[in-house]
Amino acid sequence: NAGVTQTPKFQVLKTGQSMTLQCAQDMNHEYMSWYRQDPGMGLRLIHYSVGAGITDQGEVPNGYNVSRSTTEDFPLRLLSAAPSQTSVYFCASKLGAATDTQYFGPGTRLTVL
Amino acid sequence: GQSLEQPSEVTAVEGAIVQINCTYQTSGFYGLSWYQQHDGGAPTFLSYNALDGLEETGRFSSFLSRSDSYGYLLLQELQMKDSASYFCAVGGGFKTIFGAGTRLFVKA
Numbered sequence: 001n002a003g004v005t006q007t008p009k010f011q012v013l014k015t016g017q018s019m020t021l022q023c024a025q026d027m028n029h030e031y032m033s034w035y036r037q038d039p040g041m042g043l044r045l046i047h048y049s050v051g052a053g054i055t056d057q058g059e060v061p062n063g064y065n066v067s068r069s070t071t072e073d074f075p076l077r078l079l080s081a082a083p084s085q086t087s088v089y090f091c092a093s094k095l096g097a098a099t100d101t102q103y104f105g106p107g108t109r110l111t112v113l
Numbered sequence: 114g115q116s117l118e119q120p121s122e123v124t125a126v127e128g129a130i131v132q133i134n135c136t137y138q139t140s141g142f143y144g145l146s147w148y149q150q151h152d153g154g155a156p157t158f159l160s161y162n163a164l165d166g167l168e169e170t171g172r173f174s175s176f177l178s179r180s181d182s183y184g185y186l187l188l189q190e191l192q193m194k195d196s197a198s199y200f201c202a203v204g205g206g207f208k209t210i211f212g213a214g215t216r217l218f219v220k221a
Contacts, residue, residue: 042212
């Protein structure tokens with residue numbers, strides 16, 4: 001049982017490039033979410049999904065797209081990277097709405113030059 | 114909107130007890146959670162209060178007062194390894210919103 005996995009661990013992009021951050025979980029959790037964390041700050045919700053085929057926006061969705069074709073996978077796409085998107089990105093999953101026990105992946109550290 | 118407030122830093126000595134407070138404003142409230150994050154690591158779940166009162170898990174306890182929109186995390190018998198950031202978070206169904214975090218420094 002690997003829990004929540006994320007790839008890559010580190011990434012450097014140039015302004016304007018696009019890329020996809022991968023997230024997968026093997027706990028059969030319905031709920032998955034993406035957060036970004038900037039230095040000295042809390043986690044801000046980017047997008048979330050309540051099940052395959054269902055996604056919605058969080059607090060800071062601009063510049064990011066998501067899709068959920070399977071229960072296991074929830075990729076985050078940066079459409080045209082900007083320096084303001086330099087951050088640490090965490091994917092998380094939980095069983096459902098009735099619980100708030102979220103399991104986090106190890107994070108992806110992204111730098112946009 | 115939703116917002117959470119918690120102190121930015123707390124310092125305590127090894128073996129002591131420390132309380133980290135959290136006040137929140139939210140539309141739609143399921144419960145208050147606490148997470149721990151060590152430098153360079155991922156947040157890990159500590160506790161969850163859906164109802165008023167105290168929840169105890171080993172050296173950690175968490176309290177919630179829904180009428181006061183207030184909660185706290187209590188850490189007892191502090192150890193050096195407890196030096197980390199602690200985040201309160203409110204869950205409103207499918208969205209979980211985090212506070213900015215409290216940095217705890219434990220001194221020998």
